[in-house]
Amino acid sequence: MSRVLIIGAGGVGSVVVHKCAQVPEVFSEICLASRTLSKCDAIAAQLDRPIQTAQVDADNVPEMVELIRSFKPDLVLNVALPYQDLHIMDACLETGVDYLDTANYEPLDEAKFEYSWQWAYQERFREKGITALLGSGFDPGVTNVFCAYAQKHHFDEIHQLDIIDCNAGDHGKHFATNFNPEINIREVTAKGRYWERGEWVETDPLSWSMNYDFPEGIGSKKCYLMYHEELESLVQNLKGIKRARFWMTFSDQYLKHLEVLENVGMTRIDPVEYNGTEVVPLQFLKALLPDPASLGPDTKGKTCIGCLMQGVKDGKPKTVYIYNICDHQQAYAEVKSQAVSYTTGVPAMIGAMMVMTGTWKKPGVFNMEQFDPDPFMEKLNKHGLPWKEIIS
Numbered sequence: 001m002s003r004v005l006i007i008g009a010g011g012v013g014s015v016v017v018h019k020c021a022q023v024p025e026v027f028s029e030i031c032l033a034s035r036t037l038s039k040c041d042a043i044a045a046q047l048d049r050p051i052q053t054a055q056v057d058a059d060n061v062p063e064m065v066e067l068i069r070s071f072k073p074d075l076v077l078n079v080a081l082p083y084q085d086l087h088i089m090d091a092c093l094e095t096g097v098d099y100l101d102t103a104n105y106e107p108l109d110e111a112k113f114e115y116s117w118q119w120a121y122q123e124r125f126r127e128k129g130i131t132a133l134l135g136s137g138f139d140p141g142v143t144n145v146f147c148a149y150a151q152k153h154h155f156d157e158i159h160q161l162d163i164i165d166c167n168a169g170d171h172g173k174h175f176a177t178n179f180n181p182e183i184n185i186r187e188v189t190a191k192g193r194y195w196e197r198g199e200w201v202e203t204d205p206l207s208w209s210m211n212y213d214f215p216e217g218i219g220s221k222k223c224y225l226m227y228h229e230e231l232e233s234l235v236q237n238l239k240g241i242k243r244a245r246f247w248m249t250f251s252d253q254y255l256k257h258l259e260v261l262e263n264v265g266m267t268r269i270d271p272v273e274y275n276g277t278e279v280v281p282l283q284f285l286k287a288l289l290p291d292p293a294s295l296g297p298d299t300k301g302k303t304c305i306g307c308l309m310q311g312v313k314d315g316k317p318k319t320v321y322i323y324n325i326c327d328h329q330q331a332y333a334e335v336k337s338q339a340v341s342y343t344t345g346v347p348a349m350i351g352a353m354m355v356m357t358g359t360w361k362k363p364g365v366f367n368m369e370q371f372d373p374d375p376f377m378e379k380l381n382k383h384g385l386p387w388k389e390i391i392s
Contacts, residue, residue: 002026002027002029002356003028003072004020004027004030004031004073004076004077005031005033005067005068005071006020006032006033006079007033007058007076007080007088008034008058008079008081009032009034009040009043010293011292011293011338011345012137012344012345012348013034013043013345014043014046014345015335015337015341015346016079016349017030017032017047018046018334018345019335019346019384020352021048021049021051022383023349024049027349027352027353030051030052031052031054031071031073032052032053033054033056033067034058036055037053037054040054041053046336052071054071058088059084059087061090061091064087064091065091065094068092069095073097075097075098075099075352075356076092076097076099076100077101077348078099078100079102079345079348081180081183082103082105083107083108085103085117089118092130093121093125093128096128096129098131098132098133098355099130099131100132100348100355102136102140102344102347102348103137103229104134104140105117105118106186109269109270111190114232115229115232118132125363125364125365126363127363128363129363131360133360133366133368134368135229135233136351136352136368137344138343138344138347138385139163139165139228139305140233140368141351141368142343142368142387143163143230143305143306144233144234144367144368144369145368145376145377146387147238148237148368148369148371149373149377152373154311154320155309155312155313156240156312156314157239157311158238158240158241158310158311159241159312160241160242160243160309160310160311161234161238161245161307162245162246162307163244163246163247163305163306163307164214164248164305165249166221166223166303166305167249167339167340168214168218168221168301168302168303168304169300169338169339169340170300171295172299173295175258176290177292180292181289181292182286185261186267186269188206189205189258191204191205192204192206192207192225192226192227194231194243194244194245195241195243195244195245206226206255207225209222209223210225211223214304215390216325221249222249222250223248224247224248226246226248228248230246231245231246233367233369237369238369240311240312266282267281268282269281292338292340292341296336296337296341299328299338299339301327302325302339303326303340305343306323307321307323308320309321309322318391320390320391321389321390321391322389323387324343324386324388326343326384326385331384334384342384343385346380346383349383353379354371354375354379359375360375
C-alpha cells in the first residue's frame with residue numbers, strides 16, 4: 001500500500017493524477033489537493049477509480065502539515081507553483097515524508113530561479129532520512145535522465161550538450177501559453193545563460209537563435225537560447241562538460257504579442273497602484289489569458305524534446321541525440337490534456353514511482369541525473385513517452 005499526496009490541480013496536476021491512477025499497484029491511494037477544491041473534484045470525476053480530494057493553501061506550512069498528517073502519504077508530489085516549493089519542503093521535513101517537484105524554486109518578487117535554495121535542504125533531509133527528488137518533469141527531468149543514460153552507455157566524457165525543446169503544436173489562439181502563463185512569461189523574458197569552459201555566459205533575452213531540423217516530419221524550426229534550470233545541475237554532474245546550452249522554439253505570433261505586452265508593461269512582476277489597489281501586471285495578464293488546461297481539445301501537432309550530445313568514447317568522437325516526440329491529440333485522447341502538460345506529468349508520476357518503490361531512494365536532496373537512469377528510461381517507454389536515439 002503506497003499513498004501519494006499530489007499538490008496542484010492545473011494542467012500538469014491533472015495528468016499526474018490520471019497517470020498515477022493507471023498504476024494502482026504503486027499508487028494504491030491518491031489524494032489531490034489545491035487551493036481550489038472544485039478543480040480537484042472536477043479532475044477526480046474524470047477517473048475510473050475513486051481518489052480523495054482536499055483544499056489546502058500550499059503557502060501555509062501548518063495547513064500542509066495538517067493535511068499530510070491526516071492523509072499519511074508516502075510521498076508528496078508537488079506540481080503547484082515554484083514559489084511554493086520551500087513551503088512544501090518544510091512541511092515534508094516536519095512530517096518526515098519524501099518530496100518531489102517538477103520545477104525549482106523561484107522567489108515571487110524576483111524572476112530568478114536556481115537550485116541553491118533547495119540544495120540548502122540537503123543536510124536536513126539527510127538527517128531526517130527522507131528523499132527530495134528535484135525537477136522530475138521533462139525539462140528539467142527527462143532531459144537530465146537522457147544525459148545520465150548517455151553518460152552511462154555512450155560516452156567516457158560528454159563535452160557539448162544542447163537541450164532542444166520544440167512545441168510544433170497549434171492551439172488556434174492569438175496568444176496563449178502551454179503552461180502557467182505567469183511562470184512561462186517570467187522564464188521567456190529573463191536573460192539567457194549558458195555554460196562555456198567553466199563559467200556562465202549571459203545573453204540578452206531571446207537574442208541568440210538557430211535553426212534546427214527536427215525529426216519525424218516536424219522539420220526546420222527556429223530555436224532561441226534561454227537559461228533553463230537543469231543546466232545548473234548537469235554542469236556539475238556530467239563528466240568532461242565544456243559547453244551546455246538550452247534552446248526553445250517560439251512562433252513569430254507568440255514573440256510579437258510578447259514584445260508588445262512587454263513594451264506596455266504587462267509583463268512586470270512588481271506591483272503598481274490602480275484605483276487605490278495594488279495590482280501585479282503579470283498576474284492580471286494571467287487572469288486574462290486562456291487557462292493552459294483548457295487548450296487540450298483544440299491543440300494539434302507534436303512536441304519534440306531532446307538532448308544533442310557530443311563527446312568521446314574510447315578516444316574517438318561520438319554524437320548522440322536522444323529525444324521524445326509527443327502528439328497533442330493523442331495526449332488529450334488519453335488524459336484530457338495537451339502534450340506540454342503530458343510531457344511534464346508523466347515523468348512526475350515515474351519519478352514518484354522510482355522513489356516510492358525504493359528504486360531511487362536515499363536520504364538527501366537530489367537531481368535526476370544522480371540516480372541510475374535505466375529504470376526510469378524503461379518506464380518512459382511503458383507509460384507514454386517512448387524515446388529514440390540517433391548515434392553517429
